[in-house]
Amino acid sequence: MRDYAGARAVVVGGSIGGLTSALLLRRLGFDVDVFERTPAPLDNRGGGIVLQPMTMRWFDAHSARRIEELSTHSVRLRYLGPDNDVVFEQPFESRCASWGTVYRALLADFGDARYHLGEFCAGFDQDADGVEVRFVTGRVERAELVVFADGVSSTAxxxxxPGLRRQYAGYVGWRGTLREDRASGASRALLADSLTYSVAPNTHAVMYTIPGMNGELAVGERLLNFVWYRNVEDGPELQEMTTDLRGIEAEVSLHPGGVQQRYVEEMRQAAADQLAPAVAEVVTRTEQPYLQIVTDARxxxxxxxxIAVIGDAAFTVRPHPxxxxxxxxxDAWTLYEHLLAAENGTEATAGIAAALKAWExxxxxxxxRLVDRAVAMGERSQVTSTWVPGDPDLLPGLYGPGR
Known part of the structure; x- marks a missing residue:
């Protein structure tokens, strides 16, 4: 096993993937710094996430927190019809969390001392021995290994x-959360213990329960989280919808409170017309829904x-899986494993490039595979209307449906 003590690693991007990479590289002995472009912590961004086993792996044995402290537990998958009738249901164990809850736990494990905010990477160069990374603040850092986990709009x-562009999928995702006790008792009964879908022609919504804004897990204090996919034609229609209240056109998403009210009102009316009543209730009662522009990149x-490029920086995947x-x-764990298994050489860092080449x-x-599957799922929902409740090919999962 190689010892990287004294070697330097820089992680660009301080989200879940970046922090996981940084924590694992530190376990290998690297001297690790994380550089995040935003000037303030990323807390409470991104809404809810379904926790696949890989996302939870750090918390199995290495974190100060247990995953049960950070997530809700659902026991079934359920499809609701136009009258709140259950059109399909099956046992399906899942854990869900807010993006912010997982982020806070990872950042607490890594610590603030080597986590640098307000550092936007502008460029980089490398030679045989290392990589020089340059930031818009004028800061320059050099390291033997650089991991870019800088997300959908990745500098790397x-x-x-330079010729690669993200491709618009043809639809947006309306997102939001509602505190559980602000929904009716009947709706909570249908939604609280399940991953719930509502499907209509050329559209679908998914909903699940996540911890509260401060990690609350008590019934009534949790949040009902939704994503609703709606087709929007590319061009002027999309550009106008994704122009925020400051007059700035968004490329990735509009944050809560930034969406023009006329679009919020139209969306609420459409929800009442198209979605199962319990799902529509949560959507229409959400005070500040926001928008995600759905894109693909590979x-x-x-x-x-x-240099390693991981997560959304490498493959931007539609949320459906x-x-x-x-x-x-x-990406972070397999990189860790390849670096861990690298053969010893005359220098401590001699095997980094070879390990990355083997990992890739x-x-x-x-x-x-994941992008292909996500595109196929989106096509069935938003274009061909062949998203059939209960089809096992539509189950979420990283390595395949339900896996």
Whole structure:
């Protein structure tokens, strides 16, 4: 086993994937710094996530927190019809969390001292011995290994693959949360213990319970989290909808409170018309719904010399398989395992590029499979209306439906 004590690693992007990478690299002995572009902590962004096993792996044995302290537990998958009738149901164990709850726990494990806010990566160069990373603040950092976990609008993807562009999927995801005790008792009974779908022609919504804004797990204090996918034509229609209240057109998402009220009102009316009443109730009672622009991206490579690109920075995956965070965690864990298994050489860092090269093929294959599956799921829901309740191919999972 190689010892990386004294070697330096830089992680660009301080989200779930970046923090998981940083924690694992530190376990290998690297001296690790994380650089996050936002000037303030990322707390409470991103709404809910379904926790795949890979996302939970750090918490199994290495964290100060247990996953049961950070997540809700659902026991079934349920489809609701137009009258709140249960059109399909099956046992399906899942854990769900808010993005912020998982982020806070990982950041607490890593600590604040080497987590640097307000550092936007502008560019980088590398030679045989290391990588130089430059930030818009004027800061320059050099490391033997750099991991880019900088998300959907990744600097690394733009610099390494300048001709690659994210592709708009043809629809947006309306997102939001409602505190459980603000929904009716009948709706809570239908939604509280399940991963719930509502399907209509050319659209679908998914809903599940997550911890409260401060991690509350008590019934009534939790949040009902939803994502509702609606088709929006590319061009002026999309551009106008995704222009926020400041007049700035968003490329990735509009945060809560930033969506023009006319679109919120139209969305609420459409929810009442198209979705199962329990799901529509949560959507219409949500005070500040927000928008995600659904896109696809895939890179031809994830390792270039001593640079690794992981998570959404490498493969931007539609949310349908509920595996975006899990893919980032899987990238981090498999990178850790390849670095751990690297053969000893004359220098402590001699095997980094070789380890990255060996790590890359399986992760590229996994990323392509996941994007392909997410695209097929979106096509069935939003285009062909062949999303059939109970179809096992539609189950969430990182490595395949239900896996």
């Amino acid at each position: 993807r733009r610099r390494l693959f 890179v031809p490579r994830m390792a270039v010399g001593r 509920a595996a975006g965070s899990a893919k980032a965690a899987a 093929p399986a992760q590229v294959e996994l990323g392509n």
